[in-house]
Amino acid sequence: MEAEGLDWLLVPLHQLVSWGAAGAMVFGGVVPYIPQYRDIRRTQNAEGFSTYVCLVLLVANILRILFWFGRHFESPLLWQSIVMILTMLLMLKLCTEVRVTNELNVKRRFFAAADNKDEEIKVPPRRSYLDFDPHHFWHWSSFGDYVQCVLAFTGVAGYVTYLSINSVLFVETLGFLAVLTEATLGVPQLYRNYLHQSTEGMSYICRTARERADVLMHEQMC
Template structure:
C-alpha cells in the first residue's frame, strides 16, 4: 500500500532523472569547449587549439549519424552528435577568423615596415651647398 502511495512521486522523479542524464549526455561533450571558445575570442589567439581535434571529432560524429541510419540507437546519442558537430563548426569558424586576422596583421606590419624602409631609401641625399663637408662627388 505504501508503494502505491509513493508511486505518484517515484515516476516523475525517475522521469526527471532520466531527462537530466540524457541532457548531461547530450551537452556534456560541449561543456569543455565553452571556456576555450570564450578564451580564444577574448585573447584573439588560437595558438593552443588544434584543428585536427575538430577534424577527428567531426568525422567521428558524422560516422555515428550515418550509423544511426543503418541501426537505430538512443536518441540522446544522436543529439549529442548533432550538437558536437555544430560546436566543432563554430570552433573552426572562430579559429579560422582569428588566425586569418592575425596573419593579416602580421603581413600589414611587415608591409608597413618594408614601406618605411623604401621611403628611407627613396629620400633624396642631403647636400651641402657651401661646399664644406662634401663626402661624395656628384
C-alpha cells in the same frame, strides 16, 4: 499500498532523472569546449588549440550519425553528435577568424595602395578545399572552405551509406570507424604540443572532461 501511494512522486522523479541524464549525455561532451572557446576569444590567440581536433570530431560524429541509420542507438547519443558537430563548426569559425586576423596584422606591413607603383601588392592566396597539399589542408583562410569540405565528405559518405545500408558488415564497419576515429582525438593536440614544446593555451578542463565523456559514450554504444 504505500508503494502505490508513492507512485505520484516516484514516476515524475524517475522521469526527471532520465531527462537530466539525457541532457548530460547530449551536452556533456560540449561543455569542456566552452572555456576553450572563451579563452581563444579573450586572448585572440588560437595557437594552443589544434583545429585537427575539430576534424577528428566532425568525421567521427558524421560517421556515427550515418551509423544510426543502419542500427538505431539511443536518441541522446544521436543528439550529442548533432550538438558536437555544431560546436566544432563554431570552434573552427572562431579559430579561422582569429588566425586570419593575426596573419593580416602581420602582412599589412607589406601591403600598399593599388596605385602605388613603388611597393608590391601582396594578396594572400585563397586556399580551396580541393587543395590537398599537406601544408594547406585543413588550414584555409575562409570558414566557408571548412563548411564545403564537411558537406562534401557528408555527401559522399551519405551516398555510400545509402547504397550499402542493407549490408550488416558495412554498418558495423561504419560504427567501428566512428569509434576508432574518435579514439584518435588526442593525437592532433599531442602532435601540436610536441611541435611547440608547450601546452600553453590548452584547456585542462577540456581535456579531462572530454576523456570522461568519451568513456560514457563508448559504454552507451556498446
